[in-house]
Amino acid sequence: MCAVEVLATELPRGPFPMRRPAVLLAVVLLLLSTAFITYRIIWLRYPLFPPSPEKAWLLDMEARVRSHRGETTVMIAFPGGDEKQIIAEERIYSGALGFNLLREGLNQVGVWSGVVDPGGEIIGYRATILMIPPPSARPIPPTLGPYPAQLGEGDRTLARRLVAAWDRVPPRARLQVVAATATDVWAEPLPNPQDIEAWSALRKKIGRREALLLLLRAANLPARSVEGLRLSESVTTGPLSWIEAWTGKEWEKLHPETGEIYPKSISFLHLVVGGLPSIRISNGEISEVRWALNQQIISQWRTHFERIKRSSGLLDRWSLFRLPAEFQATFRILLLVPIGALMICLLRNIVGFPTFGIFMPVLMALAFRNTGLLYGLGIFSGVILLGYGVRRSIDRLRLLLVPRLSVILTLVIVSFTVFALIGNKVGLRQFMAVGLLPFVILTMTIERFFIITEETGIHEALRTAAGSAAVAAITYVILHLEPLQLTFFVYPELLLTVAALQVLLGRYTGYRLSEFIRFRKFRNPT
Amino acid sequence: MIFKALHWLSERGVLGLNRRNAEYMMRCNPRSILPLVDDKLLTKDLARKHQIPVPDVYHVVRYHGDIEGLKKVLGGRRDFVVKPARGIGGSGVLLLMDRTADGFVTQSGELISWTELTYHVSDILSGIYSLGGLEDQAFMETFVHPDPVFADVTFRGVPDIRIVVYRGVPVMGMVRLPTRHSDGKANLHRGAIGAGIDIGGGTTLAAVHGSQVVTHHPDTGSPVRGIQVPHWERMLGIAARSVDMTGLGFLGVDLVIDWQQGPLLLELNSRPGLQIQVANRTGLRERLELIDRAPSDIFITPESRVHWAREAFAVSESQSTKA
Numbered sequence: 007m008c009a010v011e012v013l014a015t016e017l018p019r020g021p022f023p024m025r026r027p028a029v030l031l032a033v034v035l036l037l038l039s040t041a042f043i044t045y046r047i048i049w050l051r052y053p054l055f056p057p058s059p060e061k062a063w064l065l066d067m068e069a070r071v072r073s074h075r076g077e078t079t080v081m082i083a084f085p086g087g088d089e090k091q092i093i094a095e096e097r098i099y100s101g102a103l104g105f106n107l108l109r110e111g112l113n114q115v116g117v118w119s120g121v122v123d124p125g126g127e128i129i130g131y132r133a134t135i136l137m138i139p140p141p142s143a144r145p146i147p148p149t150l151g152p153y154p155a156q157l158g159e160g161d162r163t164l165a166r167r168l169v170a171a172w173d174r175v176p177p178r179a180r181l182q183v184v185a186a187t188a189t190d191v192w193a194e195p196l197p198n199p200q201d202i203e204a205w206s207a208l209r210k211k212i213g214r215r216e217a218l219l220l221l222l223r224a225a226n227l228p229a230r231s232v233e234g235l236r237l238s239e240s241v242t243t244g245p246l247s248w249i250e251a252w253t254g255k256e257w258e259k260l261h262p263e264t265g266e267i268y269p270k271s272i273s274f275l276h277l278v279v280g281g282l283p284s285i286r287i288s289n290g291e292i293s294e295v296r297w298a299l300n301q302q303i304i305s306q307w308r309t310h311f312e313r314i315k316r317s318s319g320l321l322d323r324w325s326l327f328r329l330p331a332e333f334q335a336t337f338r339i340l341l342l343v344p345i346g347a348l349m350i351c352l353l354r355n356i357v358g359f360p361t362f363g364i365f366m367p368v369l370m371a372l373a374f375r376n377t378g379l380l381y382g383l384g385i386f387s388g389v390i391l392l393g394y395g396v397r398r399s400i401d402r403l404r405l406l407l408v409p410r411l412s413v414i415l416t417l418v419i420v421s422f423t424v425f426a427l428i429g430n431k432v433g434l435r436q437f438m439a440v441g442l443l444p445f446v447i448l449t450m451t452i453e454r455f456f457i458i459t460e461e462t463g464i465h466e467a468l469r470t471a472a473g474s475a476a477v478a479a480i481t482y483v484i485l486h487l488e489p490l491q492l493t494f495f496v497y498p499e500l501l502l503t504v505a506a507l508q509v510l511l512g513r514y515t516g517y518r519l520s521e522f523i524r525f526r527k528f529r530n531p532t
Numbered sequence: 533m534i535f536k537a538l539h540w541l542s543e544r545g546v547l548g549l550n551r552r553n554a555e556y557m558m559r560c561n562p563r564s565i566l567p568l569v570d571d572k573l574l575t576k577d578l579a580r581k582h583q584i585p586v587p588d589v590y591h592v593v594r595y596h597g598d599i600e601g602l603k604k605v606l607g608g609r610r611d612f613v614v615k616p617a618r619g620i621g622g623s624g625v626l627l628l629m630d631r632t633a634d635g636f637v638t639q640s641g642e643l644i645s646w647t648e649l650t651y652h653v654s655d656i657l658s659g660i661y662s663l664g665g666l667e668d669q670a671f672m673e674t675f676v677h678p679d680p681v682f683a684d685v686t687f688r689g690v691p692d693i694r695i696v697v698y699r700g701v702p703v704m705g706m707v708r709l710p711t712r713h714s715d716g717k718a719n720l721h722r723g724a725i726g727a728g729i730d731i732g733g734g735t736t737l738a739a740v741h742g743s744q745v746v747t748h749h750p751d752t753g754s755p756v757r758g759i760q761v762p763h764w765e766r767m768l769g770i771a772a773r774s775v776d777m778t779g780l781g782f783l784g785v786d787l788v789i790d791w792q793q794g795p796l797l798l799e800l801n802s803r804p805g806l807q808i809q810v811a812n813r814t815g816l817r818e819r820l821e822l823i824d825r826a827p828s829d830i831f832i833t834p835e836s837r838v839h840w841a842r843e844a845f846a847v848s849e850s851q852s853t854k855a
Contacts, residue, residue: 355550404651407658457660461623462721515551517541527745527810528544 028513035506042499062094063135063237065275066298071103071129073122073290078103081286083233083278084131086114091275092136099130112279122290135275148228148252154220157212164204165224171195177227177253181260181267184225185251188218188265215262218249228252231262231281237273241298245277245284275299326495334495339372339485341494344504346371346481351511353480358520359473360466362451367474369444371481376439379482383475385440386448389421390471393452394459401456415449545818546809556820560699560781561802568778569800573617573671579797582777584770586797587613587788593670596657599650611675614649616656616668622719624661626652627675627689639689639716676796679789681762685709685727687751689716693729693767693787693795696804696816700775701826701837702768703819703845705729706811707736707761712751720807725749727756728812732846734764740810767795768841772834774800819845 071080085093086109093114098105103120118129153162172180172193183193192202209217215231222229229251236246248268250257259268277284285292326337346368353359361367374382396417405413422440429437451474458467484490494500541548547556568574576586590612591605606612614626626649627639635645653670655661662668682691689710696703706726710716713723720726725746727739736759739746748755761767771785784804787795809816822844830840 358549404647406654407660457623463723466721513554515548515554517546517548518550521546521548522541524743524806525541525544525546525810526743527740527813528546528815529540 028509032506032509035502035509039499039502039506042502043497046497062137062301063275064298064300065131065133065135065235066300067131067296068099068298069129069285069295070126070293071118071122071287071290072126072293076121076289077119078122078290079117079119079288080129080290080292081108081115081117082129082131083282083284084114084116085133085135085234085275085277086112094134094136096131096133099128099132101127101129103127103129110282113277113282115278137273147254148230150226150228151223153223154216157220161208161212161220162224164201164208165220167201168197168205169221169225171197172225178258180225181222181227181251181253181258184221184227185218185260185265185267187221188214188261188263215247215249218260218262218265222249222251230279232259232274232276232279233282233284234277235275235297235299237275237299239299239301241296243295243297245297246274248274250279326498338491338495339375341498341501342485342491343368343372344501344508345484345490345494348504348508348511349481349484350477351508353477355511355514356516356518358518359477360470361474361477362454362470363447366447366451367477368481369447370474370478371485373443374478374482375485377436377443379479381434381436382443382482383479385425385437385443386475387471388425389418389443389448390452390455392421393417393448394455397452397456411449411453414452415445418445418448418452541815542817545815545821547806547816547820549806551817552803552806556698556782557803561783562779565779566802569780569783569802571617572615572619572799573669575797575800578777582773584773584777584797585793585795587674587676587790590672590674592617592672593653593657596654599653599657602650602653603646606672609672612672613675614652614656614670614672616661616670618662618666618668619656620661621721622717624652624656625717627716629675641688676788676790677792679762679791679794681759681789682707682709684752684754685749685756685759687712687716687749689714689718690788692718692798693761693789694726694801694804694808695767695771695785695787696808697771697774697783697785698820698823699781700772700831700834701823702731702771702841703823704808704812704814704816705731705768706808707759709739709749709756711741711749720805725756726807726811727759728808728814729761729764730847731768732842734761735759736761737812737847740807743810745810745813761789763789763795765838768838769834770795770797772837772841776834 065085067082067084069080069082071078080103084096085091098107098116100118102123103118106117106119108115108117116131118127168187169180169184172183175183186193187205190206205217212220219229219231229249231247232250233245233247235242247262249260249262251260252258259272259274260266261268285295326334329337347365350361350364350367354361354364370382370386376382377385393414397414400410400413422443422445425440426438429435429440455467455471458470568578573589573592576589579586590609591602593599593602608631610631611629614624614628616624619625626644628636628644628649629639630637632643635643635649638644656668656670659667676690678686678690685691686709691707691709693705693707695705706728708718708720708724708726710718710724715722718724720740723742725739725741728737729735730737736757739749739756741750747757767787767789770787774783774785775781778800780800780802782802782804784801786798786801788798789795806816826840826844830836
């Protein structure tokens with residue numbers, strides 16, 4: 007027995023040695039969580055606070071295609087989405103035609119092809135377009151492209167000669183003077199009058215738009231021809247076209263004929279960039295084209311969703327927003343369950359609420375999502391009381407444990423059914439949602455309630471029931487805080503913070519609040 | 533402000549549940565040893581090996597199939613106790629005092645038929661009273677006839693003595709006295725009253741009933757204070773040896789005093805309740821920390837540990853009259 011005597015002396019003494027590692031683990035979890043959140047906010051430009059509702063546009067295109075023979079192909083350019091716009095929820099109407107979506111450089115082209123019905127086919131496209139607010143919408147600077155290929159060497163040198171004098175003018179001002187030439191206004195220093203004349207001739211030959219593009223290129227200003235729509239509540243039959251020129255920070259928009267620079271307050275929606283027509287058709291004709299734009303306010307939720315869905319950041323690619331919508335709803339709730347568990351830790355270990363089972367109140371709170379808190383608690387206590395009555399009466403039957411629990415389970419299901427039928431009769435949806443309550447938990451709760459009543463008395467059983475209900479109600483409220491749901495969904499790494507708090511609570515060795523009542527006799531020694 | 537207002541508990545050295553769990557149970561009671569004390573049959577075997585007397589076990593029912601033969605096995609025994617091997621907090625314990633034509637009379641005077649008894653045994657086997665609901669065993673042991681010293685302060689049933697032991701040193705003691713409300717059982721949460729015992733002298737102090745401090749037994753009306761517990765030194769010795777027996781550093785040792793055999797070890801509890809502090813009007817933490825500061829030579833033998841404890845935790849004259 008000598009070894010045992012050693013044991014008695016060598017049993018650990020003093021403060022519990024695990025406290026520091028536990029704190030360390032909590033700190034590591036917290037730091038990890040903070041690092042992830044910082045990465046999202048700083049590098050992925052997540053909003054620190056949920057943004058205010060944003061404007062979105064609903065684009066609706068409809069056209070009729072006719073053809074007399076053979077296969078017809080229709081190509082229509084759609085907004086491809088860029089650094090300022092996000093295209094979401096695209097929908098296609100293709101009738102009897104086949105449909106394909108192609109990417110051509112910056113452009114997105116829908117291709118309908120097939121044999122057109124003699125009566126014509128209606129084709130359509132619908133999409134939601136989200137505008138990214140300026141700080142996050144940073145356009146990518148373009149590179150200066152080559153001169154248009156169809157022009158001769160002589161035309162290029164002529165254009166260079168015309169703008170050479172303005173090379174030192176800053177880009178934005180240079181654009182203004184170049185654009186003014188479209189209306190034959192030439193800024194100082196004036197180019198050679200012969201050159202101006204030659205230019206007028208060339209402009210007649212190649213067209214005003216091409217001439218302006220050439221001159222912009224010669225002035226070292228990246229420029230492009232764009233077809234698209236003006237962003238305003240409108241219905242139009244055909245897209246607009248304009249020229250965009252880069253002035254170092256953003257694209258300025260110009261009228262292709264007059265060179266007028268549009269004010270920045272006017273927004274446009276790109277359909278096709280680079281000079282191609284937005285609608286092309288082979289072997290047929292297209293009529294009754296209608297483009298409609300409608301503004302709508304969309305929830306912050308969807309904005310987040312769409313923005314993150316397109317991003318290529320690592321955490322964005324692994325974001326919960328990429329889940330199909332129906333699963334997202336589940337995770338919105340699931341992510342808050344650990345907070346529910348944290349609440350249970352708090353209420354049991356710091357406050358000292360008695361509850362049936364450890365996580366039973368969390369499951370109750372989850373179930374109350376369908377029934378609402380008051381109805382949920384009501385139904386819950388109703389079923390437990392009923393179950394308690396039946397459990398009391400079948401106690402005399404001397405049933406074995408498992409069959410007895412099965413009988414109670416059956417009773418729980420029967421009472422659910424009755425609740426649902428009554429709910430249907432009186433038109434109470436909450437009663438019909440009863441089927442989603444955790445029936446196994448209810449069964450075990452009935453048994454536990456009975457055992458506690460028998461052994462310790464109804465007082466203790468009711469106390470435990472009240473504790474469970476209180477914890478369930480608190481957890482329910484937390485699970486339903488929309489901002490909290492959103493925050494956890496956007497930053498799921500907050501779960502690490504929750505875990506850190508749970509670890510810390512696990513090392514809480516102070517008193518429970520209930521112990522101040524339990525040991526109240528110590529307060530005033532008599 | 534709030535913290536100051538809530539400071540009195542720690543000033544009085546009261547041990548809370550959180551600290552009991554994290555700093556004493558988890559640290560001193562290795563999980564691998566817990567089955568030894570969770571299963572009363574294993575505890576009994578262990579105690580016998582260490583020459584610690586325990587109530588005799590008549591019979592153990594391991595399988596549902598054995599229930600049929602129960603009548604034969606029990607033969608003509610008139611009184612015995614039915615217990616689940618892994619029961620918690622006294623649940624599932626049935627005290628049978630006498631026999632009738634068709635069954636038994638329980639502690640509280642209820643009649644119980646053979647069918648009801650077999651039903652109860654079957655419940656025990658199914659695990660309804662056991663830790664975690666696992667399948668269990670039922671056993672029948674001697675009905676202990678308690679020493680008459682507590683007869684005046686016991687309403688039916690058998691009083692038992694709980695001694696909390698830390699690192700082999702008895703820390704605090706209490707005698708648990710059944711009441712009408714507790715149905716002959718000696719568990720505080722069932723309504724039994726608990727009277728603190730002065731570790732030094734072995735006399736009872738005031739008692740706790742629920743959350744109230746009482747000086748008289750609620751049913752018999754006799755004073756609970758000042759009773760000299762017999763065999764006190766022997767019981768402290770058994771308690772002190774529990775650590776050598778099990779290797780658990782923080783235990784509640786439950787004993788019962790048989791009028792012929794003297795102290796018997798009933799069971800060991802690895803999660804001793806904290807109500808004993810109210811019964812003694814003293815915080816456990818204060819004493820536990822005193823033990824941690826004690827010189828290491830006091831831990832060498834059970835006798836040295838008991839000796840140290842009786843000196844360190846003796847209730848002074850003035851305190852015992854106050855309580």
